[in-house]
Amino acid sequence: MDRLNGITLFLKVLFLSIFCLFLSFSSAKDPLEEIIAEFQRYISEQPQEKVYLHTDRETYSAGETIWLKAYLTVGPFHIPSSLSTTIYLELIGSEGELIQQQKLFTPNGFASGQLELSDSVRSGNYLLRAYTNWMRNSGEEYFFHRPLKIWNSQVISEPSDIPETEFAKENLDIRFFPEGGNLVQGILSKVAFKAIGEDGLGKVVKGKILEGERVIAEFESNSLGMGVFPLLPEKGKTYLAHLEDLEGSGMELELPPAQESGLVMSVSNSCQSEDIVVKIQSNENSQISKINLLAQTRGLVCASSRADLANRVVFVRIPKKEFLTGIAQITALDENGVPLAERLVFIDHQNQLLLSAVPDKSNYGPREPVRIDITAKDKNGKPVAANFSMSVFDKSQVSFEEDQETIQSNLLLSSELRGQIENPGYYFNPENPDREVALDYLLLTQGWRKFTIKKALSGEIPKPVYRIEKGLTITGQLTDPKTNKPIAGGTASYLSLFPVSDSRTALSDSEGKFSFQDLIYFDSDEVMLQGKSKNGKTATSISVENPLNSPALKYPILPFFSTPTAAEKDFLTKSVERKNISRAFDFDEDLFSLEGVEVTGTKIIDQYSGPKIYGGGSTKITVADNTGLENLQHPLDLVKGRVAGVQVWGSGDTWSILIQGVSSINSSVEPLIMVDDIPIPIEGLSSIPVIEIESVSVWKGPDTAIFGSRGANGVLGFYTKRGKVQSMAPNRLDHPLVPKGYQIEKEFYSPKYEAKEPPQPRPDRRVTLFWAPDIQTDSSGKASIKFYNHEVETEIHGVIEGISNLGNPGASRFSYKIEK
Template structure:
């Protein structure tokens, strides 16, 4: 019979209309139902521990040592993959085949997107490398769920390797639901992997003791499935064709349940079968179906006759991996099965050009349009790469933002060719995707994790900015200073100041700072007793452990990769031949005599000379003051300052306040700052200051109604860290500044027409935003290549729908 149960709704769209075909359905009350507790725990877990994901789009997969990896980071949060507003810091690492982090960069992502680059050293040896990305918040989960992208780097000076790797094969078996049970027919998934981590095509047979009871054959990705009903007292092994190695199958349980799921792409429902062994003593079990932590279906089933069938409508699930779990009355998981739901509701990207064949160095314009499943325009954030198909291989089955968000980021372990399962041209992709669901191990969201008391007590914090850590010590005896203060000041991109207090061991931390690599920041330490203090910056960073296998076997280039290496060698030779900036001319020694003329003290270039100016640099009496306001106190007519330090009160006569506050406007190098921020500005860094009062404040409008005091620092502001003044390394590393991808323009008057153009990447455009009509345009110039040119666009809509597009055109003379 079929029974409909009223859905249970929450803010995460929990619940479903749940159809049962069962022998008997037992009703239950909230007092005895473990599902209520589990569902509420999932809700709380999602609300208080939202999951972040990072996806990195790069311009290609093969690079030569000395080139640049151009990248775009997409950071999402929550089950619907909306742009993350949690973390502002994205870590990007380059890791070699030995597992060593050889580069790390920090990208600033205030709205879930960031562009950047990894500049490869010319000395890097040829080999497999890994681009890894994560946020600090993501470290609370398993590092296996970080973003991982394997690339190849070729050093044109390295000899070409022609040694084939060993083809030893590891064979693994995965019973559906988790276990084999004696006397019950089960599906068994298997996976054959070579030393390179890739699936291998295999055939074989299953033996019951010495008798053949089943055969198996994998798909091209090394995976497959067969049926088996184990018997008590029997031993089951597998034997590969053309191999003498015997591989044991998992031992069957004498008592338990089997979970079997049928997910046909042609039906609207998922059919679930739960079967218990005769001696299991299980009368009632509970089912929970969820996707990315959203509970989509839940109920109980009666097993008094050892079998129950359940039908779940697919429409209750969002696209992605659905996890179906069977639990006992205590909430303990008994069996689990994954299925993939594909509503094909991702955004659609189209690209149009005015022709399909272009000339070398001709300008190309690509018009982009983004729509949803119903054909309505969508606003989306996109990135696009254009590359030479004569140098760079086109892998239509590689990882994309779509396969990553919906598949790879939810599973542990390496997934070979994840784009294969989303490519409509692959006829067996849905069948093979279901086999993948059988063989990929336990998942990101687990019942135990959601119910754990420690689940909502994360170790790693959400980073809204960067952190500076260190130790404050007495400059004379190098002993830690307790309850000292460390003040931070930065002027770019915004004027920002913060203060931290050192603990009993002199340690301090300042969090959530926004500054970039080129920014000079000021750190100043003070003790309670006005002792001279030294700041020691802790530059160490403990990178997360690597949960990804990078093949260390030597790589051998194919025909296209060999073409890429040849062109890379040509590019290096061309750059040297046309690099006129490196021309040098040796001159004999020249002696220059004269008198140095010191440049005049700078004044405000924005607001004029003001009412009063005072030079500070070079005036010993002023440079030895403790606080910037001490420079003004008693020295400027009409300016009254009472109190000391951050508790100072300022009144500038000759102005009329239109506010309830009498505090004047404070400027630092023409940037407005708070009065308390002056505490972080060392007096010895100040070049001069200016006071505006009376009619001179008119240039500031209402902001200057209470008068204005502006402080101006010396040209070389920053580096005020006593322990680091002689250290060549920067005291702190800021966010990476994204460089602009160089794409030449070829007007008729171009002077450098003779320089050959052998670019592998013709264009990298990381910041494309479609408008309210879903449209955007990008233009660039071709190289000299007479090849097929490929374009790839990836991105995500404002509602969290990913999308991809591949297109091509031809360059001919």
């Protein structure tokens, strides 16, 4: 929790440094002051984590691999998170079923991994979901979601030309949102609307606003189904929205009723102005004389003010420089702190990373090498140290949406709003001239606040249910194998050697339950668990819980149409070609397939029972069943004074070893230390209970030749009982299966076509040409990547995105052509 306390202190100091008030407070019980204090406490005690996943593409076929990079941030400034070290990665099917779950290890806010699709996976729309255990306190709405489409070549059918039709009136969901929250009689208001079809996507609509038979306004949505129109509601009148279709008829909807008294808040957020202008107006029936104004971004209060409504209208200017880049929430409250109106606006300081990824040529030949030069700068042109991932793919094989989500649109927009955001990249693409207006429409119709004013007024911050994970958890139970009754007061022992040596013990409770938390391990087969009774004499059975604890899914998965389009059918056809190529060429050319072979000879009995990689060594000490050796404290005590020419001295965690008669070619005289033929540092031996060791082998003199230069100072090999020959089934009473560890990252295969080498006969039809999950710019803000093209004449597209050490996201694209 030291890191959490450090981040908490950092946020508190930072909050106080940027905290600004338009007017000073006069009362210790001032509700506005209390609300501000609660917001400060909230972001300090419950910092918000966010996960973003960059995938190599968004369309796959069965049997392929989804390559991905995870970015984990924390707090209002989106700095790389050092809170949680575990990211849960899930692939969810079209019916909401969990297909795969992986755990990614992220000690510094970054992790990369992969999801391998089986050949039998069905065609359909899938969902990629990612979260941390700490994020579960905020609810599933705050998880990362990315829709994916997966095709299986076994369901290829002829594409059908389905004509586009107008929306079905009965399945259209259209809603109206008065700016600030409510319509008030006698006050001109801006009313936003949003039309969504049954597929969850925005639909283009147009129509008229009717007062009785009189048309008082007309409206038409943008391509995403959103728009606005003005309305001056009058007392005693109702208003209808008439939606027109091609025949001139359509559905009619009643607009929200206007309040008899109240206030309306409108906000002007012109990109040409350095200020936000807030207009608050009340009608003659309103009893509100004074209001408070509060503005915050991601929980960080940026500005506050008081205003007098004696003249029923007031204008307040808030400098944009007071805000962070992102969604700002502006709330008008009465004198008791009760919210009256609210508005979301987007502040853009243009301080995202300025990324450029430039190929060294615009046209290449098939299988020719490509170099991409990457530069990262801030808005002032200064170099930036940042972490990126890059995907390069064949644009003719998979579709690419110009307005798809990036790390920038996710951190600043999608992760702050409820529900699905259609084409989130649209609002950040400078090629879209109406993007700022469209973004304002979105914020008028799709607002959501995680920590509300109401919660702040209550003074009660919800207590977290899910803890911050610094590693994995193993829970289990000790029982008597004869009676199957739980063993209380027993001891469970945990041992792991990779990637770090770690040994722990835990006592069982009255029900025999035990738990280990914050463990770091990857291969569960390398983890050993053992149980002992309280007196150490009674045999114990140890069982481990392995629950697949996946939160309920609330995010909608769009309907899937099984008939592929012409482009998708072409992708599937090429997918079949790639699989046929793999089957034809995935073999070792130096191997030959033989018919039946009969082997005759005399069996050689080898007395050595340990691993066979390096043989038995110069000297071997058998530890198993030797009580005098098994009760020693440290593994090196087994060698100390027992092997000629080997000197061992030390205690605790500090030990030294010298094997005489070895001509050292290294600056160090420390021998090579191995556990079950795996090299480890000498410090790692202290984590291994001597009781777990079966034997010790020592290599010295000419016998070290098998190790090459690594064995120049001699070799000590410790072989555990777990590592013994696996011809016999392991006893799971002593060594139970443990939950799956962190995923081991695989390296993306990228062929190299060197000019001096003979041509490779294998056809190259890759979809993803290159995937680089860990690109780090140097002090000059530069990096360079090299890879080789495939052999297809086509257009290649590349996407690079990432985040700086200060939390500024950025994304960039590039393209080039392959021509003979």
